Amino acid sequence: MLKLYDYPDCPFCQKVRVVLAEKDLEYEKIFVDLRRQEQKTPEFLRLNPYGKVPVLIDEDEVIYDSTIINEYLEDEYPLPHLLPEDSQGRARARVLEDYCDNSFIPPTTTLLAQIRKVEAERDGQRVEQARDELRRSLYYLRDKLNGEDFLVGREFSLADAAFAPRIMVLGRLGFELEPALAPVQAWIERLRTRPSVRGLGL
Numbered sequence: 001m002l003k004l005y006d007y008p009d010c011p012f013c014q015k016v017r018v019v020l021a022e023k024d025l026e027y028e029k030i031f032v033d034l035r036r037q038e039q040k041t042p043e044f045l046r047l048n049p050y051g052k053v054p055v056l057i058d059e060d061e062v063i064y065d066s067t068i069i070n071e072y073l074e075d076e077y078p079l080p081h082l083l084p085e086d087s088q089g090r091a092r093a094r095v096l097e098d099y100c101d102n103s104f105i106p107p108t109t110t111l112l113a114q115i116r117k118v119e120a121e122r123d124g125q126r127v128e129q130a131r132d133e134l135r136r137s138l139y140y141l142r143d144k145l146n147g148e149d150f151l152v153g154r155e156f157s158l159a160d161a162a163f164a165p166r167i168m169v170l171g172r173l174g175f176e177l178e179p180a181l182a183p184v185q186a187w188i189e190r191l192r193t194r195p196s197v198r199g200l201g202l
């Protein structure tokens, strides 16, 4: 059976869990306690030299990095397809997934960390900067949606899976979507109806 080394709140683990659920794959979840630095033990570093979750094991194959794991799942368990058939559509999905990991998830992580602090200890400048970045991302997503149901067309893809974990907690980050972002709001509602996303329990 597939094994996933996982941490519940990690958005990278969550995006892999969304894809496992979309493909209806059974797997064993192995909890790695990041607060206790279990990801830096010699045993774990043998699996992933970066010392990060998620890690997926399929038979004897050890795969790390959420994007590479999701690509592997798409290659090895192709149904239902989570990438378009044409090269251009596949490239668009990959570009957006990469954008998500590098530009969308980081400001949400900053905001979640700041919100957990008591108000007096919050770094107002970091909060403002993260909120600006996030707002810019949401307008970028609106343009990418371009009237379609999902990020790369009519079908849910690996790109949507990447955004789902953190797009679902915008409200918790104190983010109200203004009317101009209605297409993004509609996409969020569409994502919310999927069992794979609901299964995250966010």
Ligand SMILES: N[C@@H](CCC(=O)N[C@@H](CS)C(=O)NCC(=O)O)C(=O)O
Pocket: 007, 009, 010, 011, 012, 013, 034, 039, 051, 052, 053, 054, 064, 065, 066, 067, 101
């Ligand atoms: N690029 C990696 C990022 C994974 C990542 O940053 N995981 C975090 C948890 S959300 C982690 O394991 N951090 C532990 C550490 O850096 O010590 C991926 O997509 O899988």
